[in-house]
Amino acid sequence: MSTPHIAAEPGAIATSLLMPGDPLRAKFIAEHFLCDVTPFNKIRNILGFTGTYKGRPVSVMGSGMGMPSLGIYAHELYTQYNVERIIRVGSCGAYTRALSLFDVLVANSAWTESTFARFYSGHDCKIAYPHHDLNMQLFSTARAMGVEDRLQLARVHSSDVFYRHDAEDYRDIYRDYGCVAVEMEAFALFHIAQTLQKQAACLLTVSDCLETGAAVTSKQREQAFTSMIELALETLVES
Numbered sequence: 382m383s384t385p386h387i388a389a390e391p392g393a394i395a396t397s398l399l400m401p402g403d404p405l406r407a408k409f410i411a412e413h414f415l416c417d418v419t420p421f422n423k424i425r426n427i428l429g430f431t432g433t434y435k436g437r438p439v440s441v442m443g444s445g446m447g448m449p450s451l452g453i454y455a456h457e458l459y460t461q462y463n464v465e466r467i468i469r470v471g472s473c474g475a476y477t478r479a480l481s482l483f484d485v486l487v488a489n490s491a492w493t494e495s496t497f498a499r500f501y502s503g504h505d506c507k508i509a510y511p512h513h514d515l516n517m518q519l520f521s522t523a524r525a526m527g528v529e530d531r532l533q534l535a536r537v538h539s540s541d542v543f544y545r546h547d548a549e550d551y552r553d554i555y556r557d558y559g560c561v562a563v564e565m566e567a568f569a570l571f572h573i574a575q576t577l578q579k580q581a582a583c584l585l586t587v588s589d590c591l592e593t594g595a596a597v598t599s600k601q602r603e604q605a606f607t608s609m610i611e612l613a614l615e616t617l618v619e620s
């Protein structure tokens with residue numbers, strides 16, 4: 382069995398899946414957190430792996446950058462491979478000085494200026510929400526791990542454009558829509574999951590602060606987001 386973008390046999394992908402944007406973050410997660418790992422995809426170098434975490438099957442796969450890319454993989458995983466829940470584990474840029482590098486956010490909604498929903502489902506909405514129970518599970522898992530006070534609930538901006546012509550318009554987006562950070566995929570993931578009656582949530586680690594110019598390195602974006610990854614894995618095996 383193969384879809385245009387994923388070459389996995391039926392049953393090779395677990396029903397619970399972690400989805401970073403960066404395929405090398407997916408490889409890092411598989412190599413450092415999972416046992417009995419089997420690769421299931423390398424088409425276009427969008428690496429996918431299935432293994433076990435605390436004895437439970439879990440898969441991890443990159444989404445690539447942006448909603449068009451994530452939209453392809455999430456749709457094929459949910460509709461062709463029986464994936465039931467996806468937690469995105471991404472990086473984000475902070476729009477406010479109240480956030481610092483390595484802070485971990487749980488998205489409670491994603492706002493976008495994109496037309497993704499209009500053409501994916503025919504419903505032209507601009508705000509999408511994670512699955513309620515999965516988000517609640519993230520918090521109860523964090524509580525059990527003793528890290529709940531390090532999580533911040535946040536509305537995020539899912540942007541189609543990384544290099545915007547008006548590099549300061551994030552201040553308007555923060556003021557007008559209440560988005561405290563920017564990334565590029567959560568809206569599409571939430572909208573696809575809701576449309577297909579599947580589950581999705583999104584954890585983000587702050588990698589840039591737009592107000593101060595502080596930023597982590599590319600290597601840190603690949604390998605240093607371990608608190609978020611551990612919380613996502615613990616949540617998936619509890620769900």
Ligand SMILES: O=P(O)(O)O[C@H]1O[C@H](CO)[C@@H](O)[C@H]1O
Nearest residue numbers: 401402403446471472564565
């Ligand atoms: O680090 P990831 O998960 O890729 O997330 C963020 O980083 C990329 C931009 O550098 C976009 O994909 C954005 O959403």
Ligand SMILES: O=c1cc[nH]c(=O)[nH]1
Nearest residue numbers: 472473474563564589
């Ligand atoms: O989309 C993103 C992700 C991280 N940092 C940003 O500034 N934007």
